Amino acid sequence: MADDILIIGAGQAAAQAVQSLRAEGFEGPIKLFGDEPYAPYQRPPLSKKFLAGEIGYDRVELKGADFYAQSNVETHWGTRVTEIDRRAKRVLTGDGRGFDYGKLIIATGSRVREINVPGFELDGVHYLRNIEDVKSIQAHFTEGAKMVVVGGGYIGLEVAAVAAKRGLGVTVLETADRVMARVVDPIVSHFYERVHREEGVTIETGVTVAGFEGKDKVEAVVSGEGKRFPCDFVVVGIGIIPNTELAAEAGLEVENGIVVDELCRTSDPDICAAGDCTSHPSAVYGHRLRLESVHNAIEQGKTAAATLAGKEKPYNQVPWFWSDQYDLKLQIVGLSAGYTEAVVRGDPETGRSFAVFYLKDGVLIAVDAVNRAPEFMMAKMLTQKKAVLDPTRIRDESIGVKEIAG
Ligand SMILES: Cc1cc2nc3c(=O)[nH]c(=O)nc-3n(C[C@H](O)[C@H](O)[C@H](O)COP(=O)(O)OP(=O)(O)OC[C@H]3O[C@@H](n4cnc5c(N)ncnc54)[C@H](O)[C@@H]3O)c2cc1C
Numbered sequence: 001m002a003d004d005i006l007i008i009g010a011g012q013a014a015a016q017a018v019q020s021l022r023a024e025g026f027e028g029p030i031k032l033f034g035d036e037p038y039a040p041y042q043r044p045p046l047s048k049k050f051l052a053g054e055i056g057y058d059r060v061e062l063k064g065a066d067f068y069a070q071s072n073v074e075t076h077w078g079t080r081v082t083e084i085d086r087r088a089k090r091v092l093t094g095d096g097r098g099f100d101y102g103k104l105i106i107a108t109g110s111r112v113r114e115i116n117v118p119g120f121e122l123d124g125v126h127y128l129r130n131i132e133d134v135k136s137i138q139a140h141f142t143e144g145a146k147m148v149v150v151g152g153g154y155i156g157l158e159v160a161a162v163a164a165k166r167g168l169g170v171t172v173l174e175t176a177d178r179v180m181a182r183v184v185d186p187i188v189s190h191f192y193e194r195v196h197r198e199e200g201v202t203i204e205t206g207v208t209v210a211g212f213e214g215k216d217k218v219e220a221v222v223s224g225e226g227k228r229f230p231c232d233f234v235v236v237g238i239g240i241i242p243n244t245e246l247a248a249e250a251g252l253e254v255e256n257g258i259v260v261d262e263l264c265r266t267s268d269p270d271i272c273a274a275g276d277c278t279s280h281p282s283a284v285y286g287h288r289l290r291l292e293s294v295h296n297a298i299e300q301g302k303t304a305a306a307t308l309a310g311k312e313k314p315y316n317q318v319p320w321f322w323s324d325q326y327d328l329k330l331q332i333v334g335l336s337a338g339y340t341e342a343v344v345r346g347d348p349e350t351g352r353s354f355a356v357f358y359l360k361d362g363v364l365i366a367v368d369a370v371n372r373a374p375e376f377m378m379a380k381m382l383t384q385k386k387a388v389l390d391p392t393r394i395r396d397e398s399i400g401v402k403e404i405a406g
Contacts, residue, residue, distance in 0.1 A: 002100035003028045005308055006091060008081045008246065009108040010034025012042065012294055013275030015062040016301030017105050022071050024309035030073045031099060033091070035080040036130060039068065044294060046134050047158035048324045052165065053138065057131070084250035086268060103270050103308045106258060107301070108243035110276040110292065115150060115236050119212030124233040128155055129240075140233040143167035148221045148231040150209050152179035154323045156237035157192060161325040164199050171202040171229055173221065178205055185336065187356055188368050191348040192325070199326060204229075240292060242277045255279060257290040262314040264304035272307055274300035283316045284384075285335065293321045318383045320376075328352060331376040334366030334383040343391040345375065355379075362388045374401040 005021060007014045010032055021030060034040065041060045049055045068075050080094040084106075090098050112127040114120065126137050137159070140147065145168050149156040152174030160170045172179070178189035179196075193203050208224040212234065221229040244254045253259040253267040257279030264272040264280070275297035279290045299315050306313035320333040336342075339358035346354025353371040357364060357379070364387050367379035378401050382389070387405050394404055 002089065003102040004100065005030050005103045005105065006099060006101040007032045007105045007107060008084075008091065009106065009243070009275075009277075010036065010038075010040045010075075010077065011107060011109045011275065012040065012062065012297035013107040013109070013301040013304075014105070015040035016298045017107065017274060017305045018068070018071055018073055019063070020302045020305030021309060024306050024311055026305070026309045028102070030071070031076065031101075032068070032073055033076045033079050033081050033093065035078065035094075037078045038131060039063070039065075039075070039077065041131065042294070043129070044322075046131070047128055047155050048162065051128075051134055051137065051159065052162045053141075060131075081246060084246060084271075086250050086271075089270070101270075104272070105304050105308065106247055106266070106271065106273040106277060107275050107297075107304075108246060108277045109297075110240040110242045112236070113239040113241050115209065115238060117209055117211045119214065119218065122212050122214050123217035124214070124231075125212055125218050126233065126235050128159060128235060128237060137233075137235060141166050141168065144169065145232045146230060147171070148173060148229050148234045149237065150221065150234060151237040151239070152176070152203065152205070153182065153237055153239070154180065156235065157196065157325055158323060159235050159237065160196060160201050161199070164196075164201050165326070170200070171204065171231070172196070173207045173209060173223070173229065174203070174205045175208050176205065179203065183332070183336075184368050185339075185342045185356055185358070187342060187344060187348055188330075188370070191354075191370065192328075195326065195328065195352070240276065242290065244277055247273065247277070256288075259288075260300075262303075262316060263307040263312060264300050264315065265307060272304035274304040280315060284318050289319070289335075291319050293319060295320050318380065320380060328370055329373070331369045331373070332366070333369075333376060333379045334358070334364075336366035336368070339365060341391060343389075343394045345394050345397060346370075346372065357389065357391075357394045359389060359391065364389050378402065378404065 040062045083092040149172045210224045212218045213220045247258045248254040258273040282289045303315040323330040336358040341359045343357045348354045355369040355372040355375040358366040369376040
């Protein structure tokens with residue numbers, strides 16, 4: 001019987017799993033399957049420095065060119081896994097081959113949510129998930145070109161920031177009454193709306209996109225209210241869908257992500273899953289979470305690898321995330337949903353550096369920090385400890401960050 005560990009999906013979680021499997025002492029065969037033509041790379045720069053053309057492929061690649069060979073990993077780039085046969089313990093690939101496994105890691109990530117309105121198939125309507133998407137968007141990056149971004153979430157706003165800096169005319173359309181409404185407090189949303197406007201970006205909230213118009217290519221976005229936004233191209237960033245179909249078809253439990261336990265085990269003990277495609281139990285929050293972040297993919301990659309190497313390293317951390325727009329580094333630790341008080345340190349009205357501390361009945365549950373690395377670092381520790389904080393100490397900038405907790 002095969003003792004091979006097969007990994008499906010060659011992204012952030014998979015690259016980490018390979019590294020951790022070897023670090024945990026697994027010496028057997030590892031086979032890695034990815035449907036993109038590239039070795040695993042970082043996605044965050046795709047809407048930041050890589051999109052801006054400031055860094056090339058060599059800087060987004062996750063591991064050095066020799067890493068997989070040196071780690072004795074058989075790589076299958078450009079190879080899609082189409083089926084998991086759990087009874088035969090075998091995966092099938094799109095090119096008709098079969099590979100036996102002893103254990104499996106599913107790290108299939110997520111894909112973009114597509115917009116289903118008239119004209120969606122017109123040329124010039126783009127999404128952003130992979131390197132090819134970046135190349136298509138960059139082809140429109142000529143000074144003065146008009147871009148409409150559909151969706152005022154992180155990715156839409158990051159693309160808007162890069163394009164504005166390149167001299168494009170940028171309009172962001174957001175359905176909610178403020179940007180990034182799903183993840184941050186209105187204080188932070190309004191701060192980002194102000195900065196984008198100062199940088200020349202038009203932000204329109206409360207706008208529902210009803211369709212795209214154009215003959216051979218997109219020429220305008222039309223809202224439900226009948227307003228027309230002329231453009232040369234569109235970038236749609238309206239969220240993602242976890243890639244769970246392979247797992248579901250194999251009979252694994254799936255509910256808003258592949259269901260895993262704190263050791264990243266699926267409902268089949270021989271199969272772990274990691275990254276964007278999973279739903280995991282959070283001891284910190286007392287309910288299941290499906291996260292879309294590098295931190296989550298890395299930590300679950302480590303945990304899944306440890307589990308399959310016969311060790312127990314439960315994943316139980318406060319999540320964190322970041323977004324770069326212009327000269328602003330937004331760092332978020334924790335999930336603020338359900339907070340009872342948002343306490344501001346610094347001045348979001350006029351400045352470009354502040355932090356919002358979210359308390360739930362006095363306990364710190366999350367912090368959004370803009371150009372405030374010390375607050376972010378401290379918050380990582382305090383949220384994990386479920387520290388009780390005094391709002392007056394948070395607000396008082398004469399009290400150093402390290403002394404906030406008293
Ligand atoms: C533009 C952009 C910007 C982002 N910015 C940030 C950020 O600033 N901070 C942050 O924390 N997170 C950010 N993220 C999110 C972060 O990149 C993801 O959470 C992370 O990549 C998830 O890693 P993963 O391994 O689960 O999935 P992925 O990295 O998506 O890798 C999954 C891989 O599996 C492949 N695959 C899927 N199905 C199959 C199959 N059947 N057979 C073979 N291969 C398959 C996919 O094509 C993909 O290559 C960003 C994402 C994007 C797209």
